Amino acid sequence: MTDLSDVALRDLLDTDPAELDAYLDRRHPADLAAELGELPAPVAARVLLRLAPPDQAETFGYLAPDCQAEMAAALDRRSLVRIVGAMSHDERADLFQILSEERRDVLLPLLAQQEREDIRRLAAYPEGSAGAVMTSDYATLSPAFTAAQALESLRLAAPDRETIYNAYVVDDARRLVGVVSLRDLILARPETPITDFMVRDVIHARVEDPQEEVARSIARYDLLALPIVNGGGMLAGIVTQDDAMDVAEAEATADFHAVGASARLAAGLRRTGVFGLYRARIVWLVLLVFGNLFSGAAIAAFEETIVAYVALVFFLPLLIDSGGNAGSQSATLMVRALGTGDVRLKDWGSMLGKEVAIAILLGLTMALAVSMIGYVRGGVAVAAVVSLSMIAIVVVGSLIGMTLPFLLTRLKLDPATASAPLITSISDATGVLIYFTLATTLLPRLAGG
Amino acid sequence: MTDLSDVALRDLLDTDPAELDAYLDRRHPADLAAELGELPAPVAARVLLRLAPPDQAETFGYLAPDCQAEMAAALDRRSLVRIVGAMSHDERADLFQILSEERRDVLLPLLAQQEREDIRRLAAYPEGSAGAVMTSDYATLSPAFTAAQALESLRLAAPDRETIYNAYVVDDARRLVGVVSLRDLILARPETPITDFMVRDVIHARVEDPQEEVARSIARYDLLALPIVNGGGMLAGIVTQDDAMDVAEAEATADFHAVGASARLAAGLRRTGVFGLYRARIVWLVLLVFGNLFSGAAIAAFEETIVAYVALVFFLPLLIDSGGNAGSQSATLMVRALGTGDVRLKDWGSMLGKEVAIAILLGLTMALAVSMIGYVRGGVAVAAVVSLSMIAIVVVGSLIGMTLPFLLTRLKLDPATASAPLITSISDATGVLIYFTLATTLLPRLAGG
Numbered sequence: 001m002t003d004l005s006d007v008a009l010r011d012l013l014d015t016d017p018a019e020l021d022a023y024l025d026r027r028h029p030a031d032l033a034a035e036l037g038e039l040p041a042p043v044a045a046r047v048l049l050r051l052a053p054p055d056q057a058e059t060f061g062y063l064a065p066d067c068q069a070e071m072a073a074a075l076d077r078r079s080l081v082r083i084v085g086a087m088s089h090d091e092r093a094d095l096f097q098i099l100s101e102e103r104r105d106v107l108l109p110l111l112a113q114q115e116r117e118d119i120r121r122l123a124a125y126p127e128g129s130a131g132a133v134m135t136s137d138y139a140t141l142s143p144a145f146t147a148a149q150a151l152e153s154l155r156l157a158a159p160d161r162e163t164i165y166n167a168y169v170v171d172d173a174r175r176l177v178g179v180v181s182l183r184d185l186i187l188a189r190p191e192t193p194i195t196d197f198m199v200r201d202v203i204h205a206r207v208e209d210p211q212e213e214v215a216r217s218i219a220r221y222d223l224l225a226l227p228i229v230n231g232g233g234m235l236a237g238i239v240t241q242d243d244a245m246d247v248a249e250a251e252a253t254a255d256f257h258a259v260g261a262s263a264r265l266a267a268g269l270r271r272t273g274v275f276g277l278y279r280a281r282i283v284w285l286v287l288l289v290f291g292n293l294f295s296g297a298a299i300a301a302f303e304e305t306i307v308a309y310v311a312l313v314f315f316l317p318l319l320i321d322s323g324g325n326a327g328s329q330s331a332t333l334m335v336r337a338l339g340t341g342d343v344r345l346k347d348w349g350s351m352l353g354k355e356v357a358i359a360i361l362l363g364l365t366m367a368l369a370v371s372m373i374g375y376v377r378g379g380v381a382v383a384a385v386v387s388l389s390m391i392a393i394v395v396v397g398s399l400i401g402m403t404l405p406f407l408l409t410r411l412k413l414d415p416a417t418a419s420a421p422l423i424t425s426i427s428d429a430t431g432v433l434i435y436f437t438l439a440t441t442l443l444p445r446l447a448g449g
Numbered sequence: 450m451t452d453l454s455d456v457a458l459r460d461l462l463d464t465d466p467a468e469l470d471a472y473l474d475r476r477h478p479a480d481l482a483a484e485l486g487e488l489p490a491p492v493a494a495r496v497l498l499r500l501a502p503p504d505q506a507e508t509f510g511y512l513a514p515d516c517q518a519e520m521a522a523a524l525d526r527r528s529l530v531r532i533v534g535a536m537s538h539d540e541r542a543d544l545f546q547i548l549s550e551e552r553r554d555v556l557l558p559l560l561a562q563q564e565r566e567d568i569r570r571l572a573a574y575p576e577g578s579a580g581a582v583m584t585s586d587y588a589t590l591s592p593a594f595t596a597a598q599a600l601e602s603l604r605l606a607a608p609d610r611e612t613i614y615n616a617y618v619v620d621d622a623r624r625l626v627g628v629v630s631l632r633d634l635i636l637a638r639p640e641t642p643i644t645d646f647m648v649r650d651v652i653h654a655r656v657e658d659p660q661e662e663v664a665r666s667i668a669r670y671d672l673l674a675l676p677i678v679n680g681g682g683m684l685a686g687i688v689t690q691d692d693a694m695d696v697a698e699a700e701a702t703a704d705f706h707a708v709g710a711s712a713r714l715a716a717g718l719r720r721t722g723v724f725g726l727y728r729a730r731i732v733w734l735v736l737l738v739f740g741n742l743f744s745g746a747a748i749a750a751f752e753e754t755i756v757a758y759v760a761l762v763f764f765l766p767l768l769i770d771s772g773g774n775a776g777s778q779s780a781t782l783m784v785r786a787l788g789t790g791d792v793r794l795k796d797w798g799s800m801l802g803k804e805v806a807i808a809i810l811l812g813l814t815m816a817l818a819v820s821m822i823g824y825v826r827g828g829v830a831v832a833a834v835v836s837l838s839m840i841a842i843v844v845v846g847s848l849i850g851m852t853l854p855f856l857l858t859r860l861k862l863d864p865a866t867a868s869a870p871l872i873t874s875i876s877d878a879t880g881v882l883i884y885f886t887l888a889t890t891l892l893p894r895l896a897g898g
Contacts, residue, residue: 165632242690249789256708259705261777269786270800278810285775286818289771292767296765307756314746321873324870326734328870333714337717337719340702340717342718343719365734366735419777420781425770428766
């Protein structure tokens with residue numbers, strides 16, 4: 001990879017303009033966008049305009065959404081219209097979603113009517129749907145074409161299309177009837193009708209499908225692009241593999257944050273400010289404080305046992321944490337497996353059976369580890385209570401951790417809400433109950449006998 | 450999407466063979482592979498051989514590695530050689546890694562010498578490296594070609610290449626000197642030399658680079674494929690976008706499992722057996738049991754305080770969990786940001802400053818929530834101790850959670866090892882110390898005064 005990271009754009013700003021231009025020329029638009037994002041918007045806008053016009057739109061497209069909005073405010077109107085006109089259609093529609101109303105009102109009348117309608121159409125789909133992530137700059141072919149005609153048509157369309165490696169065959173009503181790859185086109189004899197070799201049973205999604213399903217189909221079937229149809233079966237757009245990769249990454253990040261008990265961050269961690277992060281984190285933390293009151297209440301109920309056998313408190317964090325740890329493991333494994341589609345709702349029964357077996361093995365092993373410590377610190381009776389509690393707590397914690405993501409999915413909620421901290425809180429309360437109930441029941445007999 | 454999930458392959462096995470064939474014909478190889486994976490290997494092998502020969506290799510390539518190994522044992526030698534010969538080169542090399550020695554010895558002599566060498570070469574790269582995930586069936590062009598010659602060369606090569614949408618220009622020593630897209634080729638005038646329009650500064654990776662970096666480059670630069678060069682700058686293979694998507698998904702899954710304190714699972718959760726999961730989970734659980742002894746020891750040190758003010762135990766789970774929860778949030782956010790490249794090692798300073806500010810805000814809010822409960826249950830003195838402890842514990846927990854992933858990265862370890870359970874254990878011990886130290890110091894004065 002061309003590693004120019006030692007020469008920072010920032011240091012070149014006040015030097016010889018020729019040197020700056022030479023640097024800009026060598027830099028990939030994606031890298032340049034990352035560097036521009038670090039500069040004040042007016043400076044970044046000045047640098048952007050030094051690029052060749054096609055590179056301007058491409059570099060602008062790589063900027064983070066908040067940078068795009070700032071930069072759009074800093075650019076003069078003429079340049080902005082030129083850049084927006086050359087952007088890929090999906091990125092352009094996304095930009096309009098975040099532009100200030102004032103900038104939008106300035107821009108819209110300057111665009112061609114077709115572009116205005118395209119932006120409105122793409123912006124109308126709800127966030128998170130296939131419609132919201134698809135682009136409308138795909139290549140279509142008529143079913144009446146021969147291979148030679150199709151190739152010529154793609155040659156003409158190429159400069160304005162996101163991809164020409166798959167072209168979609170649509171009838172007069174724009175209904176999707178087939179797909180042709182450029183590979184097959186250049187292999188076919190020129191006079192062959194494309195209906196002779198097009199794939200008719202086209203894998204597709206609907207505009208209202210969730211975008212993570214689109215990403216999953218693209219990954220599963222190794223597609224370069226997935227066509228998206230509307231209710232009438234008419235082609236509405238395509239999602240390309242690179243956009244699917246971004247969707248898959250964003251979904252994995254959202255699941256990560258959820259299992260860490262944070263709300264979804266709109267921008268990345270680095271670009272989110274102190275208050276944005278505070279808001280994303282505080283809700284769960286305060287909810288969990290109140291959730292933990294159950295553990296406290298359970299402890300209060302056993303105050304007499306604690307005063308009688310204060311050594312029990314020594315094992316409290318260890319036991320309740322072990323339940324939480326085993327439960328967090330189960331929950332995290334399950335959330336990810338549900339997220340990638342490895343495990344589905346219908347697998348609950350078989351996963352439950354497996355989890356019980358694993359949890360018993362885990363509980364026995366951990367009981368063995370803790371029984372020795374129990375014996376050293378409190379004798380046979382305490383060792384017995386602590387070991388039995390460990391087995392019960394680990395099994396119960398694992399089953400809670402494993403079941404909650406399924407339950408949330410069943411209730412059409414996000415399974416990743418079954419975060420490690422939530423599981424920990426729930427297992428803590430059950431752990432306290434199990435531990436002190438066993439202790440109150442068994443210790444007087446064991447210690448007495 | 451063609452949803453045939455109601456008609457299960459299993460139910461068609463004993464019916465009319467024509468009906469089975471019609472079903473197989475309509476099914477995508479990826480879906481078929483998923484269904485075959487559920488059948489006993491000998492049955493699955495029989496079904497596979499009913500497919501047309503090119504579909505056999507493609508469907509076989511979609512099978513999970515352990516299914517491939519079982520199926521390879523169930524197939525007759527002739528069919529297996531035919532399938533292996535038609536597989537894509539990277540999948541073929543991966544298959545040889547998991548075949549039994551006996552099957553390998555049977556197969557190798559039946560393959561052409563070139564194929565044997567290719568398999569040995571690809572299998573030689575260490576797991577997790579770019580070399581191990583790349584494929585050798587890419588298209589190359591001579592720098593002496595015109596556009597027309599290049600197109601003709603790609604037309605001839607197309608059937609055996611993973612992709613022809615990017616073709617790599619190599620000199621006589623196989624050094625990578627440029628890349629040409631099929632799009633540019635069909636747009637160029639036939640007599641133009643490809644050196645006139647090829648991209649010379651080719652984005653590439655080295656065979657020894659980690660595969661997650663390869664996936665990240667492909668996502669960052671929106672590439673269809675990334676060429677991989679060896680030490681001498683010679684082209685050794687390419688990684689395609691669909692393989693990059695698989696790598697990114699596998700890496701995210703590994704990070705997920707790590708933050709859930711599980712070891713990496715070789716197969717998916719559904720395909721891993723009870724003992725495999727037990728092994729993946731038990732190590733951390735037992736380590737954390739011993740880690741939690743520190744919390745126990747800290748509690749034992751304050752036995753007198755606990756006996757004197759037994760109400761303090763009520764707040765124990767709540768306080769130590771809050772530190773763990775805040776720390777888990779920080780750690781999970783940071784692990785993901787380091788995993789996607791959003792945050793790098795050098796950002797530690799600025800992230801630390803932000804984390805301190807956020808943690809203080811979080812601590813204050815949570816102290817407010819808990820002070821009321823403290824007042825109700827224990828009066829002003831307990832409320833003060835509990836609130837002060839909450840602030841200190843949340844700040845310390847957050848800083849531990851935020852710092853550990855950086856520290857692990859700095860030590861060239863996996864930052865995702867900073868799992869929620871590990872952070873919880875560490876914050877528990879510090880939480881106990883902070884809480885009881887404050888209580889021992891302040892309560893006698895406050896309660897007495």
